[in-house]
Amino acid sequence: MLRLAGLYRYPLKSAIAEPLLEARVDALGILGDRRWMVVDAASGRFLTQRLLPQMTQLQARWQGQAQLLLSAPGMADLLVALPAEQAELRDVTIWRDSLQVPDAGEAAARWLSQLLGRACRLVQIPEARARQVDAAYAEVGDKVAFTDGFPLLLIGQGSLDDLSARVGRALEMLRFRPNLVVEGAAPYAEDDWKRIRIGNLEFRVAKGCSRCIMTTLDPHSGERSADREPLATLQRYRERDGEVYFGQNLIAGGTGALTLGMPVEILE
Template sequence: MTQKATLTELNVYPLKGGGGTPLTTAELTPRGLRHDREFMLVTPEGRFLSQRDHAEMARLRPSYDGEVLTVEVAGAETLVHKATDTGDVLDVMVHRHECQGVDQGDDPARWFSALLGTDCRLVRFTGHRPTSRGGGETMFADSYPLLVLSAESLADLNARLDEPLPMNRFRPSLVVEGLGPYGEDSVRLLRVGGCVIEMMKACARCVVTTTDQDTGERGREPLRTLASYRTIDRGIRFGQNALPRTTGELALGDPVEILETK
């Protein structure tokens, strides 16, 4: 294939349900971008917390350097937590998927519980969690370690909306410019820089997309508009879940090449 495009955004989400950290470079590992969804909040029963039920999580601004997790949020003291792998190992659930996390102790648990008004614990991923298809692996992501979205797909959606929405509503890992509107739907293999990524399935969209990622406030869009033209297989689809097939360094401006279409 000769069509080429460019990588224009890289985003990592160290805390599941929290805001994204934009990057200029990132290491692509077998589990996705390094440190993506490495931490998660869980109920006392081990079920994950997300923006679906706690929209205020959108206001959390986590960053993680491999040793210290920092979480900033307007109007509250910043959490600075040195990650540990020696806490209790808890059985936890991401949707219907069982996995494990290392409890990060009482201090972050108190901080998040007070902030969100619900009893919760912070855990760090441990062990191995295979993806349901494709032979890949992931940490605490919903299903697949990568989400790829075309810049032109958002532009097409915004042309249908009364008020345009930013890309962060859709929480992509990689944003590519040059595929055309919904061009990601027809691609099976992409080379991004020196890495190969396989598109696995269209991403089903939920109420998180209606959540302002700065304020936590919710509206009706974009789900109402997307439902009118992007309802596929009984779900509202926007963007593609993907798996790394080779690993390495990614950087903004990397060339993106279609290797194989569906």
């Protein structure tokens, strides 16, 4: 039987994962997932571990639904309030999308700038300002927060186990930053899924997830693997049209609740 064996959210894009026992799914994916983002203060362009591997040491946790707690080694914790409706809007860019979103204020900007060693700002995205998912793979009205492109990412545990065997060492699932981990399927079985159900929620499988250099970062230490693994191995057998794929991007067909251990049903 297939079951939901892992459930994660990332309140702040590119910061430490938060493992969950249960979660709500809203119009943008896991409730509270990637609703905050760090951007360059001058350009507004999004900042991630690709450029700043020290973000692997940055933790952000929701405190209720209106505050975010920032923590990092050597830094005093900072509690950041959800920006008010009349907060200053900041022009930001994430990949090809440009949008205006509320800025979280000076205290958060100073804290993050000190931690990351560059001038940056913290921004938050309310549902009303969410981005349209790529229409080539989604329906009009499908929205996403600050996730790279899609609301949810699923990876099969069997796929990671197979990759670990090929690389020759155990790999952490969090290198790949999934929201959902499914146990009980053959390696890469998720490549062929089109629709699945978990609990009462149905999900459409939009497309495979293309991977980048972030997969070579140890999710705990932030150190980059000298042998470029696991990306080097993935390139040998998971490359297609110049992209390396691992995991599947999903779009939820509604809202509801997920609980760790729920059965997963393949509908199509």
